[in-house]
Amino acid sequence: MRWGDGFIIVYDITDRGSFEDVAPLRSLLEEVKKPKNVPLVLVGNKSDLDHVRQVATEEGERLAAEMACAFYECSACADEGGAVAEAFHELCREVRRQCICTCVHMVVNGLKPGCVLQLEWTTI
Numbered sequence: 001m002r003w004g005d006g007f008i009i010v011y012d013i014t015d016r017g018s019f020e021d022v023a024p025l026r027s028l029l030e031e032v033k034k035p036k037n038v039p040l041v042l043v044g045n046k047s048d049l050d051h052v053r054q055v056a057t058e059e060g061e062r063l064a065a066e067m068a069c070a071f072y073e074c075s076a077c078a079d080e081g082g083a084v085a086e087a088f089h090e091l092c093r094e095v096r097r098q099c100i101c102t103c104v105h106m107v108v109n110g111l112k113p114g115c116v117l118q119l120e121w122t123t124i
């Protein structure tokens, strides 16, 4: 988990336990990936199984708002609306936004002596 410019946290909308694991997982990410504000997208998977849903869409939206990240519900099995691809595209956009913010911050505040600037992202 030490490598990665951005992360998608996926829970299963039919499994409340997986939703409850999101917040601790996010805290762990923030701890491991310093500085803060890791580019993140929250995804509720298995939206085709609405009849056995245990997590409401609004709960996912609320958690994403608390985590200040984008939120999608999708189905890996029936991705008719293209939400899976959109979640990945949004993560790439967020990585770019934060990369630009880091550059602006360093230009405004100056590079500290001995500071190593490593910027990298992968084009998909």
Ligand SMILES: Nc1nc2c(ncn2[C@@H]2O[C@H](COP(=O)(O)OP(=O)(O)OP(=O)(O)O)[C@@H](O)[C@H]2O)c(=O)[nH]1
Binding pocket: 012, 045, 046, 047, 048, 049, 074, 075, 076, 077, 078
């Ligand atoms: N109906 C439905 N099934 C899915 C979806 N995504 C994954 N699955 C199914 O869920 C099962 C577990 O999928 P895995 O990819 O192994 O994921 P996992 O992390 O082991 O997930 P769980 O076993 O559900 O905790 C498989 O049978 C998948 O086909 C989805 O969007 N909709």
